[in-house]
Amino acid sequence: MHLYIYDDFLSKSRYNKVLSKIETRLTDLGLSGKIIRLNNLKNSDKAIKEEIKQGAKTIVAVGNDYTISKVLNVVMDNDLNYFSKDIVISFIPTSSSSLAESFGLINAQQACDVLLARRIKDVRLGKCLNNYFLSNIKILGNNTEILINKNYQITLLKNKSCYIINIPTKELSKKIPNIREKNQEKLFLFIENSNQDYSFFPADNIELKKQANISLIADHCITCQTPTEISLSEKRVRFIVGKNRAF
Amino acid sequence: MFGNKEKNLEKIKDAETIIGGSIKVKGNFHGKGNIIVEGSLEGSLKTDASLLVGEKAKISANVLAKDAFVNGSITGNVKIEKDLFIGKTAKITGDISCEQVSIEKGAIINGNFIMSPASSDKGQERGSEKAPQAKK
Numbered sequence: 001m002h003l004y005i006y007d008d009f010l011s012k013s014r015y016n017k018v019l020s021k022i023e024t025r026l027t028d029l030g031l032s033g034k035i036i037r038l039n040n041l042k043n044s045d046k047a048i049k050e051e052i053k054q055g056a057k058t059i060v061a062v063g064n065d066y067t068i069s070k071v072l073n074v075v076m077d078n079d080l081n082y083f084s085k086d087i088v089i090s091f092i093p094t095s096s097s098s099l100a101e102s103f104g105l106i107n108a109q110q111a112c113d114v115l116l117a118r119r120i121k122d123v124r125l126g127k128c129l130n131n132y133f134l135s136n137i138k139i140l141g142n143n144t145e146i147l148i149n150k151n152y153q154i155t156l157l158k159n160k161s162c163y164i165i166n167i168p169t170k171e172l173s174k175k176i177p178n179i180r181e182k183n184q185e186k187l188f189l190f191i192e193n194s195n196q197d198y199s200f201f202p203a204d205n206i207e208l209k210k211q212a213n214i215s216l217i218a219d220h221c222i223t224c225q226t227p228t229e230i231s232l233s234e235k236r237v238r239f240i241v242g243k244n245r246a247f
Numbered sequence: 248m249f250g251n252k253e254k255n256l257e258k259i260k261d262a263e264t265i266i267g268g269s270i271k272v273k274g275n276f277h278g279k280g281n282i283i284v285e286g287s288l289e290g291s292l293k294t295d296a297s298l299l300v301g302e303k304a305k306i307s308a309n310v311l312a313k314d315a316f317v318n319g320s321i322t323g324n325v326k327i328e329k330d331l332f333i334g335k336t337a338k339i340t341g342d343i344s345c346e347q348v349s350i351e352k353g354a355i356i357n358g359n360f361i362m363s364p365a366s367s368d369k370g371q372e373r374g375s376e377k378a379p380q381a382k383k
Contacts, residue, residue, distance in 0.1 A: 152274025
């Protein structure tokens with residue numbers, strides 16, 4: 001059974017048209033299912049968990065990067081350990097989304113077709129304290145000190161952008177081709193100063209000390225605090241992906 | 248290795264780890280794949296594969312690698328399992344051991360050289376020799 005989780009912002013009238021198109025397409029494809037709206041996160045969490053316990057196997061987040069992140073963190077909750085191994089997650093983006101691009105989802109219409117094709121990829125999740133992340137964590141700040149594998153420390157003297165990558169976005173995969181072929185079970189720290197000057201480190205464990213002038217953004221939407229420890233989680237999620245995914 | 252220098256350099260460009268010019272690394276850096284160092288590193292550096300040290304790189308560490316192309320500065324002992332290429336901009340202060348070495352004119356080396364015999368190649372120059380102390 002398909003369970004569609006609509007984000008709160010989709011209740012605004014300007015999204016009526018796109019939702020109507022999605023619903024028509026899903027009906028045409030025979031993929032109709034139950035809908036839960038994330039208007040009250042606490043109640044929505046409970047409702048999603050209840051549906052999963054009652055047999056929902058395909059969970060489809062409808063919205064933006066934040067929606068998929070919220071859904072992911074509910075599905076990965078320890079309460080659902082027994083059920084989560086059978087769950088497949090999918091995503092229908094209602095606007096442009098970096099995460100959707102990573103998974104080969106171009107727009108809402110095409111994402112419905114991808115849902116039907118059901119090409120499933122096993123994805124190991126990253127973990128930043130209590131939050132799971134799919135794609136990457138962006139580090140914003142200067143003179144940042146990063147401890148890798150508890151062995152060596154990197155100091156960013158000056159940097160343009162710094163990412164901890166689990167699954168690369170389309171943009172990052174152009175800069176670092178074949179990233180997943182380099183090492184299957186690692187996170188990657190990518191630091192770019194200019195096109196000619198960049199650094200790249202595979203890592204099992206990344207620590208950031210408490211620093212006042214630094215912020216971390218996971219999956220383009222969740223802010224994490226320092227000090228923090230980032231690593232690959234033992235948890236995996238089965239994700240429905242498009243042909244043109246970035247990994 | 249030296250006959251295919253360009254090919255090997257191209258291969259190492261697809262490195263597992265790249266330490267860029269704007270990065271400072273401190274600690275014990277142990278890798279399994281190819282490593283490129285363009286920035287600065289203090290501590291120890293070890294890899295099971297090849298190492299490329301860029302012209303502007305500054306390494307203050309004992310270095311252990313399978314093969315190495317050195318164009319920057321290393322202060323510490325350099326132990327290379329197979330082949331070592333020392334470029335004209337290289338500056339090494341420390342003892343060096345390797346199986347085969349190629350040194351370009353202009354390289355500065357202060358330390359002892361220990362050449363260990365290759366397991367398969369025969370008839371090549373072997374032994375221990377004192378490296379040139381002054382700029383070539």
